[in-house]
Amino acid sequence: DSGVTQTPKHLITATGQRVTLRCSPRSGDLSVYWYQQSLDQGLQFLIQYYNGEERAKGNILERFSAQQFPDLHSELNLSSLELGDSALYFCASSVGASGNTDTQYFGPGTRLTVL
């Protein structure tokens, strides 16, 4: 158990819909990262927040948005969903602001299926 929690575990929805994925970081961690993992794209970095502020941005679509709240939990919002958005979405957290020098602790993931 990494100490990072994600809800829901599974999510099935239809094209065109909007969903929200939630992540609670490990106690004491200030950074939250979001990743998308699909069979054909591997692990793709989406976005990082550090202490409430956007820190780094990856291949995040304009239909996707995220935020980190004062209690440090984070939400990833996916809108106008397409079939290709079906994937595992992981959240990770770390103590500091640097995603490649700090150890990232990953949650169990949310499996999104778009029908």
Added chain:
Amino acid sequence: LAKTTQPISMDSYEGQEVNITCSHNNIATNDYITWYQQFPSQGPRFIIQGYKTKVTNEVASLFIPADRKSSTLSLPRVSLSDTAVYYCLVATMNTGFQKLVFGTGTRLLVSP
């Protein structure tokens, strides 16, 4: 944009040493190389991290040449429980900002 590439799969037997290489020819200066292990239906888990030369911990070693354009994860005496997918992670610079890039992943199968 730089690609971070790894062999797709490797097979080994219990007790053997396994070396997995990651090519990252556009790594950002002063940034580290990190390796993660992922089991099915779980999130990746940290294995080891380094900047240059060699790093060793209780589970693995990491070899990084002077040009830092590649790195090699070495797993000594693998067991069946080492069957997993292994990813390298680097930061690359693209139009002035840093981006985290996971490698393509190497699926390691350890057989008895």
